[in-house]
Amino acid sequence: xxxxxxxxxxxxxxxxxxxxxxxxYCRHLGVIARLDTRGVLLELPYAAHLIGNPIxxxxxxxxxxxxxxxxxLAQVIYExxxxxxxxxxxxxxxxxxxxxxxxxFARARIAKQGRRVVNVHAEMWQEDETKPIAALRGHMLVxxxxx
Amino acid sequence: xxxxxxxxxxxxxxxxxxxxxxxxxxxxxVGFGPGRATMRLPYGPHLVGNPDTGVVHGGVITAxxxxxxxxxxxxxxxxxxxxxxxxxxxxxxxxxTPGEAITAEVKxxxxxxxxxxxxGSAYQASADDPVAICTGAFxxxxxxxxPLLPAKD
Numbered sequence: 041x042x043x044x045x046x047x048x049x050x051x052x053x054x055x056x057x058x059x060x061x062x063x064x065y066c067r068h069l070g071v072i073a074r075l076d077t078r079g080v081l082l083e084l085p086y087a088a089h090l091i092g093n094p095i096x097x098x099x100x101x102x103x104x105x106x107x108x109x110x111x112x113l114a115q116v117i118y119e120x121x122x123x124x125x126x127x128x129x130x131x132x133x134x135x136x137x138x139x140x141x142x143x144x145f146a147r148a149r150i151a152k153q154g155r156r157v158v159n160v161h162a163e164m165w166q167e168d169e170t171k172p173i174a175a176l177r178g179h180m181l182v183x184x185x186x187x
Numbered sequence: 188x189x190x191x192x193x194x195x196x197x198x199x200x201x202x203x204x205x206x207x208x209x210x211x212x213x214x215x216x217v218g219f220g221p222g223r224a225t226m227r228l229p230y231g232p233h234l235v236g237n238p239d240t241g242v243v244h245g246g247v248i249t250a251x252x253x254x255x256x257x258x259x260x261x262x263x264x265x266x267x268x269x270x271x272x273x274x275x276x277x278x279x280x281x282x283x284t285p286g287e288a289i290t291a292e293v294k295x296x297x298x299x300x301x302x303x304x305x306x307g308s309a310y311q312a313s314a315d316d317p318v319a320i321c322t323g324a325f326x327x328x329x330x331x332x333x334p335l336l337p338a339k340d
Contacts, residue, residue, distance in 0.1 A: 041239055064235040065244035068211070089211035092254075093269065100208035101257070101272035102250020109246045125237050128245040132276040 041125055048123060056080050056114055066110055069103065073114055080114040082107060084144045091141065099139030104164060108133060108176035111146035112160040119150050120158055122182045129157065131178035139173045142166050148176075158182050195267045196220060203258040212250060216258065223294045224258035226251060230286050241285030248289065248309050249277055252321040255291040260303040260325045263295035269328040273302065276322045283318045287311045293321070301327055 043062055047054035053075075060066045060073040060082070069090070072083045084090070084107050092100025109131060116126045148162035162176040163169075200219040203209070209226075212234065218225030228234070228251050236244025253272055260270050283289055292314065293307025303325045308317040 041237070062238055063244065064233055064238065065247060066236075068233040069246075089207050091207040092209075092257075093271075094207065095269065098271070100206065100250065101253040101275065102212075102246070103208055105249035105253060105275065106244065106246025109249065110244075113245075127282070128279050130276070130278045131245070131249070132274065133249070133272075134274050135272045138271060 044117060044122070044124060048121070054117065056118060059117065060110070060114065063110075065106070069106060071107065071110055075118070079147060079149070080111065080118050082111045082114065082146045084146070086142050086144075096138060097141050099141075099144070101135060104135065104139055104144075104174045105131070105133050105176070107144060107146045108148075108162045108164050108174060109178070111162040111164070112148040112176060112178055112180065115148035115162070116150065116158050116160055116180055116182060120153055120182055121184070123185055124183050126158065126180035126182045129179040129181055131176055134175045135173070136175060137171065137173040139164075140166060144173070145169070155184075156181060192220060196262065199261045199267065200258075203254065203261065206254065208250065209254050212247065214251060214254065217290075218292075219258060220262035222259065222263035223292070224255050224262055225290060225292045226255045226258065227288055227290050229288045235285075240282075242282045243285075243289070245277075245279060248279065248283065248319045249275070251289060251291045252277060252293065252307060252309055252319065253323070255293040255307060256305040256321065256323045257325060259293040259295040259305050259307065260298070260327075263298050263303060264327075269331045270303070270325045271328060273324040273326045277319050278321075279319050280317050283309075284311055289318060290314075298327070300329075303327060
């Protein structure tokens with residue numbers, strides 16, 4: 041993506057929220073990104089269109105998977121300094137608690153960075169970061185060709 | 188001996204088609220039961236994960252397979268109950284071709300008292316050339332109100 045390439049060329053960190061807002065699917069969900077001292081923090085405000093079970097009500101498993109995968113992607117772009125968007129190879133998601141109708145957060149960390157593939161772990165929570173509602177473990181192919 | 192499907196299964200199919208998030212993605216149920224489900228997700232600009240190429244976000248495939256997996260479990264149950272995804276593993280075999288619909292087909296392999304197991308794939312032109320494959324497990328929430336029972340239309 042141009043945003044990443046331009047920032048890299050200027051020796052800067054890409055604007056993570058501008059990057060997320062440039063991804064139509066993330067905008068469709070309503071994802072917001074910001075940087076803090078620990079890396080990229082994603083926020084997903086509650087919206088009725090995110091519901092999978094209307095009785096509980098609970099967030100759709102696909103929403104949870106999507107936010108976790110986006111957190112992993114954003115953290116890899118930020119921390120591994122890739123020149124483009126990483127490509128997911130495989131992911132495994134553990135659903136730990138039901139996602140309630142409230143704001144969610146997610147962040148990821150790189151467990152191992154290789155030259156071509158990155159192993160990344162992500163967690164998603166709502167009110168309490170120590171009580172995650174879901175966790176992701178995955179691999180992504182990365183490209184450093186222009187960095 | 189063939190039995191006609193119970194009425195709640197029809198409701199289950201309708202529920203899976205109308206789930207808020209699935210509707211938000213603009214997906215549709217195209218096959219339901221017994222013990223399997225097929226869903227179709229037409230391509231749309233709202234699904235794009237890479238604006239340079241138009242390839243859909245990986246989370247789109249995850250959501251489609253999760254939803255289809257849940258439907259396959261419902262289509263394998265003998266009575267209605269709420270279910271919840273326990274885990275889901277997805278292998279992305281190749282990027283989805285922009286502009287083409289994605290079909291997900293998931294089969295429920297086993298239903299135990301507590302857990303149901305599924306396996307399936309997402310593909311475009313041919314089921315033999317999948318975009319992604321998945322394995323998952325779902326918790327069966329016996330005794331907890333199913334979204335189907337108070338059938339609200």
